[in-house]
Amino acid sequence: MQSKLPSHAEYVVIGGGIIGLSIAYHLTRLGHRDVLLLERDQLTCGTTWHAAGLVTQLRASENMAKLAQYTAGLFRELEELTGQHTGFRQCGSITVAATPERLEELKRGASMGRSFGLDVEIIDAAEARRRVPLLEVTDVLGAAWIPSDGKTNPVDTARAFAAGARQGGAKILERTPVMRVLVEKGKISGVQTAEGVVRADKVVICAGMWSRALAAELNWTVPLHAAEHFYVVTESMAGLSPDTPTVRDLDACFYAKEDAGKLLVGFFEPKGKPWGMEGIPREFSFDSLPDDFEHIEPHLADAMRRMPALENVGLQLSFNGPESFTPDNRFLLGPAPDISGLYVASGFNSCGIESSGGAGKVMAEWMSTGVPASDYWEMDVRRAMPFQRNRRYLRDRTGEAVGLLYALHWPHKSPETARKVRVSPLHDRLAAAGAKFGEAAGWERAQWFGAPESPANARATFARDDWFKASGAEHEATRSAVTLFDQTSFAHLLVQGRDALALLQRLSTNDVNVPVGRIVYTPWLNERGGMESDVTIARTGDEEFLVVTAAVQRIRDLAWLRTHAKGAGHVFVADVSSGYTCLSVMGPRSRELLMRVSPADFSDGAFPFATAREVEIGYGMALAFRMTFVGELGWELHVPTEQALGVYDGLIAAGGDLDLRHAGYVALNTLRLEAGYRDWGADVSDEDSPLEAGLGFTVAWNKAENFIGRAVLESQRGQVPRRRLVQLAAPRAAPLMFGTEPVWRNGSLVGYLRSAGFGHTLGCGVGMGYLRSEHGVTAEWLAKGSFEIEIAGERHAAIASLRAFYDSNRTRVKGECRKIDDLVAQELLTARAEG
Structure with a gap:
């Protein structure tokens, strides 16, 4: 057996189930011949052998659906391609x-x-x-x-992948368990087997229910449980x-x-x-x-x-076998955040057979080029938080995750088990105020506020239910008075050193070389011009910057910074998220409220937009950002965690006669949709360029420093995009929109909504989606088209605009009083009157 084990392989696949075999097969289809698959016992012996073999294609996102659709298409021809019978039958x-x-x-x-x-x-x-x-x-x-x-025969289909991989030059060794994955200086070096070490350039863990433990030895979180x-x-x-x-x-x-x-x-x-x-x-x-x-x-x-x-009819067999589930019922694909050359493909939640072809293709391309071919963020393992490898957490959540596959997927629904893992210092105060909490990246976040005595997990529906009325009132209060959002879940990443500026200039499309105390909103791009993230960067010192990003992007953005900081000179990156609580004070009366609790000058002259200042507030201090995600005058208060309760209590005490009220993340979403603010992971992703997303203003074309992805943007510059993020509203539609609804122009399907909600200021559903036209998506093309949005099978007349429907000139952010954009106000008001 020792003679069969090579000393080196370019690609090592750990696990001989259908996922690992599909990856090996697809690597050879890309022309890679030095592929080694190691199986601890026999092929398919873990979960694949007892899978039911259903092949379904409807998924919650476009790219997940593409994975399943590719799989079904591949299964139709896999037998012909490999000579191995699969048992696939397209029965509907x-x-x-x-x-x-x-x-x-x-x-x-x-x-x-x-x-x-x-x-x-x-x-x-x-x-x-x-x-x-x-x-x-x-x-x-x-x-x-x-x-x-x-449907297909799982074992025969896996054998077909194995046959095709061998035909392409891959070596498959059974009864060769991997004992350890070997890492040297942050880079994969190989694997340790019972028969010796195999040096490797790239390794992917496809070990099913064994994957969590194998990754945990490397302090890597791959959260799944059988x-x-x-x-x-x-x-x-x-x-x-x-x-x-x-x-x-x-x-x-x-x-x-x-x-x-x-x-x-x-x-x-x-x-x-x-x-x-x-x-x-x-x-x-x-x-x-x-x-x-x-x-x-x-x-x-x-x-x-x-x-x-x-x-x-009698029962011939009653079977019980283990399968792996993840905390959010989504796959775990992609690279280890801090180990170059190491990948995973596991946690398929009983959907492994029907996703095997697509997952194998995705991972083979990802490993081969170093970047995913499309946006797979919702399946990206880098969404996992470190605490999620805790076995007690995984056990308790898995008991619910099994049933969530078939449960009704209500809007704003969150799991009920393994909760309160990450809580704001204000959690109990918010609960007493009637917060109804949801979960994001383990954080308890207020979705909306109701009566304190009402059930914490009251059922949300597709209709205009309690959640709709409560969040609508919060939305309206933000537009008319002042509201308080707890955004403690923000991630805070500190970048320091004499080369910190050079690093951030390399990563950012915008110009980060601003005076101390200024804030820059900027995308970070990959080499193909897609947005790896969008972040807010505050320059807090000559050689110090605070990067603020969304909770779910914490691990991804931290890894992006650390990866590019290697070899970048004198620069240090630290995750300081636990040190901050963030309170956002938003609305036209926000300045008035803050002046009651702080001696700082919050006037436009002293505290202009995109400014960061350390201010006294209550008995404490806060780093105040004049920023907004709701389209109104407002400030984010980044407060030391230990001072958060005092600052919060002071704000509440001072806001009574200003109609201050709490607001949650549902209102935050509807407010930002009206104002046209993009949400990374929904409206923008790593396959969307800033120019396609309508964020050209974030590109500093004249800055001296080059930035990642600039060459691609230069090729798009001055071109009319054939694909463009567009604002859409449905003035006469009674059903609510939540995203993924198809958009039709003159009877032809031209795109779908990436995100959507109800614009309480506009009085109708509003959303954003990428529309496509071979002749270019322009204001003229939009004006000449008749648009419809399909909701639950019914089409509703829609209005499309390149500009935000609410205050597109950002006058409200400047403290002025203009509301709905003049370009669309009359159309919306007319449609509402006719409706």
């Missing part, structure tokens, strides 16, 4: 809805699917039964039909066609598919059973877990009601 899928809420979710999902180029049809109960005669549909209100979905997954297989059923569509009843928590003349029925129960907290045995191979029929019996009973034929 049906998801039934027996409640109005579920039907609306399906309709919204169908609209979203059309945005992503997927053929999704909403059918009635009779058509669902015609396609699947086994269904009982007396209570069914409708169903989603996707003809291109299907859970028991149950399914049953019936005895043979006469007349059951292999072309029977797969079935899902999400409210009944089950799926079903034809399997060699039998019916396989699986469950995603609301309260799952985490497994393996003390570690997964290395020798666990082709093993199952003890049966627990009592646990699944209620869901099997629901399946029998939906498919009565199950009552008259």
Whole structure:
């Protein structure tokens, strides 16, 4: 065996499940021949061998959908490409809805699917039964039909990837467990096996439920946890066609598919059973877990009601096997933040088979070029926070994560388990004031405020419910008076040293060489001109800068800084986030409130926009930024954490007669949408350039220093973009918009909304999305078009503009009183009157 183990490989893939095999296959398709895959026992022996093999394509984002669509397309031809039978059959899928809420979710999902180029049809109960005669549909209100979905044999499909990888020159070694991943000076150096060391240029961990522990040895957070997954297989059923569509009843928590003349029925129960907290045995191979029929019996009973034929057939098999789940039900793909050359592809939440082709292609391209081919931020492992490798946290969250796959995805919904991991010093004060908390990057953040005695996790719906009314009042108060936002979840990164300016100039499109006390908003680009992040940088000293970024971008942006700081001279980067609490005081009366609690001069002359000043406030000190994300006069107060309660109490005490009220993140979102402020991860990402995003004002073309991505921007400069972020409003639409809604121009699909909400000042739904035109997206093109936004299958007339609908000249930010932009005010008011 020793002679079979090479001393070096360009690429090492750890794990011989379908994901690792797909990556090896796709690496060879890119022309790489020095690829080594190491499997601890036998191929597919962990989770792949017992997967159900459903192939579905509807996903929550465009790029996730593309992964699934690519997989389904590849499965159609994989047997021909490799000579290995896969068992893939494109039989279609049906998801039934027996409640109005579920039907609306399906309709919204169908609209979203059309945005992503997927053929999704909403059918009635009779058509669902015609396609699947086994269904009982007396209570069914409708169903989603996707003809291109299907099923495959997981083991045979994995073998096809293995055959194709070997044909491309990859070496696959079974019974060769990786004991450790080796790192030297922040760079991957190889892997340690029981039979020796393999030096490697790049390594990817595809070890499924073993991945967390393997990464944790390197202090890297790859948050996933195994859970028991149950399914049953019936005895043979006469007349059951292999072309029977797969079935899902999400409210009944089950799926079903034809399997060699039998019916396989699986469950995603609301309260799952985490497994393996003390570690997964290395020798666990082709093993199952003890049966627990009592646990699944209620869901099997629901399946029998939906498919009565199950009552008259015996069960040949009741199976229980472990699968990996992540805290947010999203994949873990991409590079280690601080270890060059190390990657992961794990945590597929029972969607590994149907995502294997796309995930393999993405990771092969990412490893080959060093950058992802598209925006995969929501799956990027760098979203994970260090605390998320805590095993108790993962166990408790996984019990809920299993059921969340099939739960209704209400707007603003957050998990209920493993909460209060990261809390602001003001948490108890906010709770007493009626805060209804959601979770972001582990932070408890106020989404909106209601009656203190109302349930903390009151159900949000797609309708204008309590959350809508409460956040609407906060929105209006921000426009008319003054509100207080707790934004402690901001990440604060300190960059110091005599070469700090040079580093930030290299990373930033904007000019950071400003006087001490000035603030710069700037994108950070990758080499292809996409926005890796957008940050606020305050120059706090001659050789000191404070970078403020969003909570979810903390690890990503910190890694970006540290990576580029290597070899950049005398520069030091530190994460000082825990040292600050951020209170944002926003609204036309914000200046008046601050002058009551601070002797500082907050006038325009002394404290202009984009200025940072240390001010006395209450009994403490704060670094005050005159900035806004809501389109109103306002200040962010970055307060030392230990002084936060005193500053907060002082503001509350001073604001009573100013109509001061608390506000949460739902209002923050609707306010910024009206004002046209971009949100990284939603409206802008690492495949969007500032020019496409309407952020050309952030590019300092004349600064002497070069910046990453400049060459690409120079090639776009002066060109009419064929793809452009556009503001859209739907004045007559009653249904609410939440993002991903398709946008039509003159009857043709031209894009979809990246983000959306209800503009309470405008009185209608408002959003932003990239629209496409071969002739260029210009104001003239928008003016000549007739636009519609599709919401839950219905199209509604829309207005499109390159300028923000609310105060596009930013007069409110300057303390003036202009509101809705003149260009669109009359159209909106007319439409509202006619409606």
